[in-house]
Amino acid sequence: MLATSFTGTLSERHGDAVERMPTPQRLVDWLAVSGLAVDSCTTAQLELARDLRESIHAAATAAAIQDALPAAAVQVINDRSAQGRAAAILTPEGKRQWRLSSASRVEDALSVIAADAISIIAGERDGKLALCASPTCQAAFFDTSQSRTRKWCDMNTCGNRQKKARYNANHPKTPSPTN
Numbered sequence: 001m002l003a004t005s006f007t008g009t010l011s012e013r014h015g016d017a018v019e020r021m022p023t024p025q026r027l028v029d030w031l032a033v034s035g036l037a038v039d040s041c042t043t044a045q046l047e048l049a050r051d052l053r054e055s056i057h058a059a060a061t062a063a064a065i066q067d068a069l070p071a072a073a074v075q076v077i078n079d080r081s082a083q084g085r086a087a088a089i090l091t092p093e094g095k096r097q098w099r100l101s102s103a104s105r106v107e108d109a110l111s112v113i114a115a116d117a118i119s120i121i122a123g124e125r126d127g128k129l130a131l132c133a134s135p136t137c138q139a140a141f142f143d144t145s146q147s148r149t150r151k152w153c154d155m156n157t158c159g160n161r162q163k164k165a166r167y168n169a170n171h172p173k174t175p176s177p178t179n
Contacts, residue, residue, distance in 0.1 A: 001125075001142040002034060003117035007057040008139060008153065010050075015136030021046065021053075027106070036098060036109035045106035052080045052110050056117045060140035063121045064129040077114045077121075084111020134158040 009020040009030060021027045024041035027049050031038050041049075055076035059069050085101035086108045100108040119125055120142055127144040132153040141153040152159035 001116065001120060003056050003113055003120055004060065004140060004142050004153075005034070006030075006113050007053055007060065009053060010057075011139070011157075012136050013057075014138055021049065031106070031109045036100065036112055038100070038104045038106050038109050041106050048080070049106065049110055051076055052114060055080075056113070057140060059117065059121050060129050061131060061138075064131050064140050069121070077117055080107070080110045081114035081118060082111070084108040084114075086112045086115075132158050 011018045011020065021030060024043060024046045027046050028038055028041045055070075055073035058073040059077060062069050062073075084105075084107050087099050088096050089099050091097050098112045100112075120127075120129065125142070125144075127142050128148050129140055130143045130148075130150060132139045132141060133151040134153075137153060137158050139153040139158075141150070143150040
């Protein structure tokens with residue numbers, strides 16, 4: 001999901017946080033990989049993006065634990081959604097794709113991410129919001145597994161880290177004999 005992937009641009013929120021959008025160019029790169037190519041990004045636009053990211057994270061976290069949505073986060077998501085110019089188009093393969101305005105502004109891309117967050121948080125998609133079981137991550141993710149019982153936001157990172165820690169706890173290394 002676009003919105004929950006976007007919140008993943010800040011990882012290990014409850015540990016040693018890793019900012020994956022440290023510069024405006026890194027946001028431009030992330031948006032391009034996500035199918036939302038923009039021409040450029042200013043420092044102010046990067047701050048808008050980070051503000052949206054944190055608002056989506058706060059609202060998705062509240063929704064995942066069935067708590068009231070934070071009003072400030074809802075306001076930011078709604079504002080970003082309303083301030084962009086993007087259109088959903090149908091591809092020849094029958095898929096939805098987003099087309100940004102001809103100027104390809106960061107605000108247009110952020111409106112698509114905000115709209116995606118709205119549809120997820122509002123429960124319009126088949127799946128459920130959940131929180132990563134990793135104590136240092138706790139990212140909100142959208143679980144589309146058949147049983148809706150996924151524990152980690154990403155099996156390749158948080159899941160492997162947790163399984164490795166559990167294995168090491170249950171199988172302590174035996175000291176090597178010294179001569």
